[in-house]
Amino acid sequence: MIEAAITITEGKIGVESIENILALGKELLDKDIELLDGVEDVLKALHGKYRLVMATKGDLLDQERKLNKSGLARYFHHIEIVSEKQEPEYRKLIKHLDIQPNQFLMIGNSLKSDILPVLNIGGHGFHVPFHTTWEHEKADANIDHQNFKALENIREVLDFIRV
Incomplete structure (x- = not known):
């Protein structure tokens, strides 16, 4: 996601936005796994x-x-x-x-x-x-x-x- 953000912003993405992307990634890694019923x-x-x-x-x-x-x-x-x-x-x-x-x-x-x-x-x-x-x-x-x-x-x- 960081690479995409850098590309989209042509390298102008700020540190705060990168920190937000990292936080989202960490949140995804911490999510519980939902097993399908059965x-x-x-x-x-x-x-x-x-x-x-x-x-x-x-x-x-x-x-x-x-x-x-x-x-x-x-x-x-x-x-x-x-x-x-x-x-x-x-x-x-x-x-x-x-x-x-x-x-x-x-x-x-x-x-x-x-x-x-x-x-x-x-x-x-x-x-x-x-x-x-x-x-x-x-x-x-x-x-x-x-x-x-x-x-x-x-x-x-x-x-x-x-x-």
Whole structure:
């Protein structure tokens, strides 16, 4: 944000404004993590019965911070933080897990980076929409694929997976 402010103001931003930007950043870092309703229940139900993997994208330190604050890290066999979630990253993850693509199920809220790449490589994708989705993650697609399920909420996962 500071870099953007410097660019926008052509280097004329004042110290007070930079201090305000830093305070906003620190406030964001201190915010509590809000878990989506049902997420921990589903993780508890699946933990120990399946190898659960968190695959997320973004800044490494920020993603690690959020995962640690969430208290959910204990449920995961493996955590993968990448800069992009596209077919090559999913292929690499599947190879690391030593499984076949048809043994991999991705549950996510982004059709573009969670679901479509996994379906394209032969995996399964369950889409759980979220009321806010980053514009970059939106995909205009009606998916007609045998390995795809559109769910209303995360708890519906348990209707399709043996526990």
